[in-house]
Amino acid sequence: MSAEPHYTLYHPRWYRRRVSVWWWLQKRSYTGFVLRELTSIFVAFFAVVYLWQLRALTQGPEAYEQFLARLATPLFLALDTVAFLFVLFHAITWFNLTPKAMVVRWRGKRVPDWLILGLNYAAWLVLSGAVAFVLLRE
Amino acid sequence: MERITPLLWLLFSAGGTVAALLFPVHFFLTGLAFPLGWLEAPSYEFLHRLLTHPLTRLYLFSLISLPLFHWAHRFRYTLYDGLQLKHLTVLIAVLCYGAALAGTAMAAYLLWGIS
Numbered sequence A: 001m002s003a004e005p006h007y008t009l010y011h012p013r014w015y016r017r018r019v020s021v022w023w024w025l026q027k028r029s030y031t032g033f034v035l036r037e038l039t040s041i042f043v044a045f046f047a048v049v050y051l052w053q054l055r056a057l058t059q060g061p062e063a064y065e066q067f068l069a070r071l072a073t074p075l076f077l078a079l080d081t082v083a084f085l086f087v088l089f090h091a092i093t094w095f096n097l098t099p100k101a102m103v104v105r106w107r108g109k110r111v112p113d114w115l116i117l118g119l120n121y122a123a124w125l126v127l128s129g130a131v132a133f134v135l136l137r138e
Numbered sequence B: 001m002e003r004i005t006p007l008l009w010l011l012f013s014a015g016g017t018v019a020a021l022l023f024p025v026h027f028f029l030t031g032l033a034f035p036l037g038w039l040e041a042p043s044y045e046f047l048h049r050l051l052t053h054p055l056t057r058l059y060l061f062s063l064i065s066l067p068l069f070h071w072a073h074r075f076r077y078t079l080y081d082g083l084q085l086k087h088l089t090v091l092i093a094v095l096c097y098g099a100a101l102a103g104t105a106m107a108a109y110l111l112w113g114i115s
Helices: A028-059 A061-071 A074-101 A113-135 B005-033 B044-051 B054-082 B086-113
Strands: none
Touching: A028 A061, A028 A074, A028 B005, A028 B044, A028 B054, A028 B086, A061 A074, A061 B044, A074 A113, A074 B005, A113 B005, B005 B054, B044 B054, B054 B086
16 A cells, blocks of 8 residues: 555556545445445444343342433433444345345245245244343233 | 354354344344333343343343354454455454454353353
8 A cells, every 4th residue: 555656577557546435425236235234333332232231230230220321311322223223224134135145945946035035024023022022021 | 264264154144143133122122112211121130030041141142242243244344345454454353353252252251150
């Protein structure tokens, strides 16, 4: 990445224009791609929130109350809203990719995309219901 | 690096699936519905009792660790492509997977210590 062009003995370096760091704003599909890639940050953010909650639970009731109070501050509510939307975007793009990434055969025939998609979304629904059921059972 | 690439990709893919299936509901409840008072947050006693079950611990361990590896793998390439940092390959890989390992170790430590 030196500013000076670098020449070798045998042939000159080809001239290449440097691509802007904002290349992905020029086209919608590129923007979608980069937004999808950025979902990973919010996935990690949520893993950290859960680690934080776990730590509070090991420390006792007051730490847990503090954790709950902190999540109710405007900063965290704003952050969590954005993060939730990104996590949803991750889930939807992830499910929609599965039929392309995973070709399943059943009795010599390729399982149609809509079936794999449908199973994904069904599993999503069932698991979400199960988690909500357990957490709200009290 | 080349030799463990399939393993890293497997973790990326497993973590992506876990995050896709389970993060929206957890996030909706913990991050929005409970703090905004739409639904009542579970009490300390209830969650603590839940955590004494080995299955809950295994669940939480996977729920935290796998998506962290998903992040590490994807974010690595985000940095390469988005910020054009190809020349820092090794440093970025060490930082990303290192952070995921640290989070995994912390989850294991916390879950192990619950009495």
